[in-house]
Each structure stands twice: as C-alpha cells, then as structure tokens.
Amino acid sequence: MQVNISKSPFQNLLDLVNSTNGxxxxxxxxxxxxxxxxxxxTFDPNTSVTVTPGVSAGYSGTVEVTxxxxxxxxxxxxxxxxxxxxxxxxxxxxxTDIATALNLLESEFSISGTLPVVQNTTSQITVTSVLxxxxxxxxxxxxxxxxxxxIDLATAVAVTNLNGFDPVV
Amino acid sequence: xxxxxxxxxxxxxxxxIADANPNSGVINTDQVTLSSVTVLTPTQEDSRNSxxxxxxxxxxxxxxxxxxxxxxxxxxxxxxxxxxxxxxGENTTMESIxxxxxxxxxxxxxxxxxxxxxxxxxxxxxxxxxxAVPDSILYISSxxxxxxxxxxxxxxLLFSTPQNSSTDLVFETPRS
Numbered sequence: 402m403q404v405n406i407s408k409s410p411f412q413n414l415l416d417l418v419n420s421t422n423g424x425x426x427x428x429x430x431x432x433x434x435x436x437x438x439x440x441x442x443t444f445d446p447n448t449s450v451t452v453t454p455g456v457s458a459g460y461s462g463t464v465e466v467t468x469x470x471x472x473x474x475x476x477x478x479x480x481x482x483x484x485x486x487x488x489x490x491x492x493x494x495x496x497t498d499i500a501t502a503l504n505l506l507e508s509e510f511s512i513s514g515t516l517p518v519v520q521n522t523t524s525q526i527t528v529t530s531v532l533x534x535x536x537x538x539x540x541x542x543x544x545x546x547x548x549x550x551x552i553d554l555a556t557a558v559a560v561t562n563l564n565g566f567d568p569v570v
Numbered sequence: 571x572x573x574x575x576x577x578x579x580x581x582x583x584x585x586x587i588a589d590a591n592p593n594s595g596v597i598n599t600d601q602v603t604l605s606s607v608t609v610l611t612p613t614q615e616d617s618r619n620s621x622x623x624x625x626x627x628x629x630x631x632x633x634x635x636x637x638x639x640x641x642x643x644x645x646x647x648x649x650x651x652x653x654x655x656x657x658x659g660e661n662t663t664m665e666s667i668x669x670x671x672x673x674x675x676x677x678x679x680x681x682x683x684x685x686x687x688x689x690x691x692x693x694x695x696x697x698x699x700x701x702a703v704p705d706s707i708l709y710i711s712s713x714x715x716x717x718x719x720x721x722x723x724x725x726x727l728l729f730s731t732p733q734n735s736s737t738d739l740v741f742e743t744p745r746s
Contacts (some may be wrong), residue, residue, distance in 0.1 A: 432692050521629065551633040554602070554626050557594040558636045563586050565617060565641025566708065567572045568648035 404476055406506050410535040414450065418466060429457040435533050436470065442539040445469035450535065470538035472530055476504045483544040484526075488518055492526075495545060499528055509534040517547035573643070575672055577687065579681045579707040580604065583622070587638060594717045606705050610639060617641050645682075645700060645713045651675060654716050656698070658688060664698070667717070671700065681706040687716075693721035 402420055404413050414433060419426055434451040441447060446467040454460045461522055474480035481502040484495060500507045514526035523546045530537040571589050580599050588596065605623040612619045618639045628631035643649060651674075656667055664684045672679040686698035701712035704742050 411739045488703070490690065549629050550625070551629070552596075552631065553634045554624055554636040555634055556588055557597065557632060558591050558624070558638060559639045560590040561636060562589045562616075562618065563638055563640035564571070566582070566586065566643050566648075568643065568650070569573075569677070570650050 404502060404536050405478075405506070406500075406504055410506065414468075414535045417468060418452065426460070427457065428455075430455045430459045435456060436535055438538075439467060442470070443474055447538060455488070470530075470534065470536060472539045472564060473503060473505060473510060473530055473537050473541045476537070477502070480541075481543075482541075483546050486545045487548045487550070488547075490516055490545070490547075492516065495526065499543065503528075505537065509537050516545050520547050521549045522547055573676060573678060573708055575676045575678050575724060577678070579678050582678065583640075586640060587624075597632070598636075601627055601632055603627060604707070607642070609710075612641075619644075622707065630722060642702075642706065642708055645702060645709050646711045646713045648707075649675060649677070649713060651713070651715075653716050654714065656715050656717050658717050658719050660719075662719075663716075664688065667698070678708055681708045685705045688717050689719040692719050694719055 404415060407414075408416070411433060413426060415426060415428060415431065418424065432453050432455050434453070436448045436450050439447055439449050441486055448470045449465050449467045451463055451465050453463045471478075474482070484498050484502070486495065492514075495510050495516065496507060496510075497504065499512065500510075508531075510528055510530050512526055512528050515524055516526075517524050523544050526543050526545050527540055529540040551564050571586060574585070577585065580598070581605070584597055584599065588594070588700060594607070602624040608621040610619050610621055618641050620642045621637055621639045623635055623637045625635040643659070647664075651671075656670075658667070668679055668682060668684050671677055681703055684698055684700055685702050687696055688698070689696045695716050695718045698713055698715050698717050699712050702709035
C-alpha cells in the first residue's frame with residue numbers, strides 16, 4: 402500500500418498492520434514503539450516496531466512487526482531533485498515545496514544547507530528523515546537553484562517617449 | 571529633468587529613462603549597451619530630436635532591447651550662457667575653458683568639445699566653438715564663443731572707472 406500523507410504516520414502504519422492482517426484495529430487500541438533499524442534502508446524489511454496495547458480495551462500483550470520504511474525519494478514515481486528558489490525563499494518555504502513535490506509529511510523530515518544568495522547559483526540541500534519517523538528513512542540531497550530572471554527591456558521601459566532634458570538657463 | 575554633470579552621459583540617459591518609468595526598477599550602465607543616436611526631425615507637437623536603442627547585456631538582469639525617443643539639448647538654443655565672451659588669461663587652455671563651462675553651466679564635459687584657437691596676445695580676441703562630440707547622447711549642434719584676452723590697462727580702467735564716474739578724486743577735509 403502507498404503512504405497516504407493526508408493521514409498521520411501512526412495511522413499509515415496502523416493501516417499497514419490492519420490491511421496485512423485483515424484487522425480493523427482502532428488508533429486508540431494500540432501504540433507503536435519508536436522504529437528500530439534492522440537493515441540498510443534499501444532492504445525490505447528494514448525496520449521493526451513493537452506494537453503494544455493502547456488506552457482503549459481490546460488487546461493485550463505485545464508484538465513486533467517488521468516492514469520497509471520508504472527512502473525519502475521513493476514516495477513518488479518520479480522524484481524531483483531540483484527546486485527553484487529566489488531571494489524570498491527560506492528553508493521553511495523550501496521544506497514545504499519539497500514535501501509537496503516528494504509527497505512527504507513535513508513532520509517526518511528536516512532540511513539543512515544554505516540557499517543560493519544570488520541569481521544564477523545553486524546549492525545542495527540535505528533532506529533527512531527524522532529518526533523517529535514511522536514512514537521514511539535515510540537522507541537525500543536536492544539542488545536549490547536560483548536561476549537568472551531576465552526582465553524584457555521593452556516591459557521594463559514601457560514609456561519610450563521620454564521627456565527631454567531641461568534647458569540650461 | 572536637468573542634466574547632472576556629476577554623472578556620465580550614459581548615466582544621465584538612464585536617469586531620464588528611470589524618471590519616465592519609475593516603477594520599472596533601476597537599470598545600471600553595466601546591464602545595457604547603447605546604440606548610436608538616430609536623429610529625429612522634431613515637429614510642432616513633438617520636440618524629440620533623438621532616438622537610441624538600449625540592448626540588454628547577456629544574463630545581467632534584462633533581455634531584449636528597446637528604443638527610446640528623447641530630446642538632446644541644442645547647444646546653440648538650449649544652453650543659455652548669457653554672454654558669448656569668455657575672458658582668458660595667460661595660462662588659459664582649451665581644457666580649462668571646457669572645465670569652466672562644464673562647472674558653470676552644468677554641462678557634461680565628456681560630451682563636448684572646443685575647437686578654434688585662443689588669442690595669442692593681450693588685447694586680442696578669437697572665435698572658438700563649443701560643440702557636441704560626434705554621437706553625443708546629450709547634446710547636438712554648437713555654440714559660437716569669443717575668447718577675449720583683455721589688456722591689463724583696459725581691465726584696470728574697467729574696474730576703477732565705471733561709467734558716469736569721475737577720475738578726479740578728492741579727499742574730504744576732516745571736519746573740525
């Protein structure tokens with residue numbers, strides 16, 4: 402099943418548990434431990450989580466489930482790795498752009514690096530999943546690109562019939 | 571707007587463009603190049619006598635080109651110096667006259683030239699011509715001037731003997 406970013410990470414994992422086991426466990430009936438890395442991120446499975454009873458009745462005991470957390474660039478078929486920036490871009494706004502483009506939940510990753518400060522430059526930004534993310538794992542690098550923005554002179558100089566220079570009197 | 575002689579001719583033209591296009595942002599001299607000036611024939615309704623094309627420097631903020639029309643100052647008509655006479659002295663040069671005219675009348679020196687020769691002796695005059703350099707962005711035409719090297723005696727006379735005054739000077743007798 403696909404990660405659904407309109408749901409919480411907890412709900413996504415619970416949906417995975419339920420769909421795999423033909424169950425309909427409610428969110429208040431179980432709790433998940435922090436994820437444990439069991440293999441390299443490219444392996445399936447690469448993560449284990451311990452499921453324990455929740456605040457609501459219905460289950461006792463614990464069980465460990467294993468599954469594959471997704472690499473950050475695997476939640477879309479064709480991941481975008483270059484992001485257009487400008488002078489108004491901040492790391493916060495870039496993070497939102499990355500989340501949208503890569504279909505990620507902003508709570509599940511952080512970004513670091515320095516944005517381009519002038520036109521026609523690029524920089525590398527590291528996107529790292531948070532250690533406790535139930536859905537994503539690892540880190541990727543994307544490019545922040547502040548391209549040259551050229552203004553058409555004919556647009557900039559809309560008034561072409563200029564007032565003359567004043568006479569010297 | 572008045573030409574500002576602390577700026578280059580190029581910058582003065584960009585200032586004129588900015589004055590007419592206040593919301594277009596600043597265009598710097600390193601962002602565009604200028605064509606030669608094309609002469610326009612002014613009409614009663616439109617006194618603009620010049621057209622010039624700005625072309626964007628590659629990848630430096632702008633693209634494309636645009637032609638603007640404006641009026642260059644006619645040195646013979648639009649620059650009023652009050653007098654044709656320029657008094658000179660022994661050490662006066664064409665360069666120093668050009669500096670004087672630039673400073674006094676707010677003219678951009680790089681756009682002007684002086685031709686002719688200066689008087690060679692006291693008490694003599696000569697004709698010199700202030701004209702726009704070829705392809706000047708700011709000026710057209712020329713202005714005839716007279717360089718005068720006054721006779722020192724004449725100068726003194728002019729200074730000490732205004733018209734209708736007397737050369738018979740008398741000290742007043744102190745009152746007792």
